[in-house]
Amino acid sequence: MTNPIIRIVIGEDHRLLIQGYQSLLSKTTDIQIVAVATNFYEVIQKLKTCPCDVLLLDLTMPMASNSDVTRLSGLDVLEFIKKEQLGIKALVISTHRDYEIIKKVTALGAFGYVFKNINYDEFIEAIRAVASGKDYFPKEVEGILTSKLQDEERLIAGGVKITPREKEILKLLSEGMKADDIATLLGLGKYTIEEYRTNLIKKFKAKNTTNLVKKACDFKFI
Known part of the structure; x- marks a missing residue:
């Protein structure tokens, strides 16, 4: 029996990273990219029109295609998913190691948070875990949350x-x-x-x- 296909929307504004994700995920048989978006409004539009299981989300993106200014628009995306109760499982992949940002991501209902220096095997493991409804927060992320808890x-x-x-x-x-x-x-x-x-x-x-x-x-x- 084959595993069900995991449908993914990618929210990322760097073309090289998008191509990297496409190359890496093409090696799997159970993960399919159904859409790619490079800014906040594109992500929202894709989530509305392209049924998916997992949103692979960068936090720092422009709000619109005609803007060169990046911001933490990924948080706005998570707010939208939570507010609209879309049922889409978000896996954040980011360079941000700030406690406040990670804590906000978890509060907004993301299923996982990984850093962009993640290796291939863990990357695929994270996607599959989130798709199955499990949280995925590596030890480094958990360590940031735990170490800052007393300062919160x-x-x-x-x-x-x-x-x-x-x-x-x-x-x-x-x-x-x-x-x-x-x-x-x-x-x-x-x-x-x-x-x-x-x-x-x-x-x-x-x-x-x-x-x-x-x-x-x-x-x-x-």
Whole structure:
């Protein structure tokens, strides 16, 4: 009995890497690339029109084909998949080793996260594991998450716990920056910033953003 075909959409803006994936995956009999997209809007369009099992996703891509500016648009893709409940299993393949980014990827429901220096056998293993519904986070990724766990939350006056990223966003909000501007500055999605702001308002039991900033100042946090 042959294994079912794993249908893959690739979200990657570097042509050389795309060709590399195509070459590597052509050696398998159970993995088929059904579409390739090189920016955020292309990925969304392909996910809507090309039935697939796994999305192989780079985090850093342009938003549109006419843009030379790259950003962490892969996070926006993950937000879209989660919001629309598409049921597509995302395997992120990235060079980013930042704890906050990896943690956000897991929070947005990605099934796996691997680095681009992965070897061929592990690459294929990761795709097959994710396709079968299993999480795939190598020891190096798990190590980053574990080692930073103690640094994730800080206790401040009033018993409010916030993360370093939340502190950064608080400071930018206090400077009057809008969610769109903060998203662009930090390379995150607008909805991600909105989520951070909503969580901060809840943590500080604030009425709105203005009240949030005031309370944060009262706690001498900013």
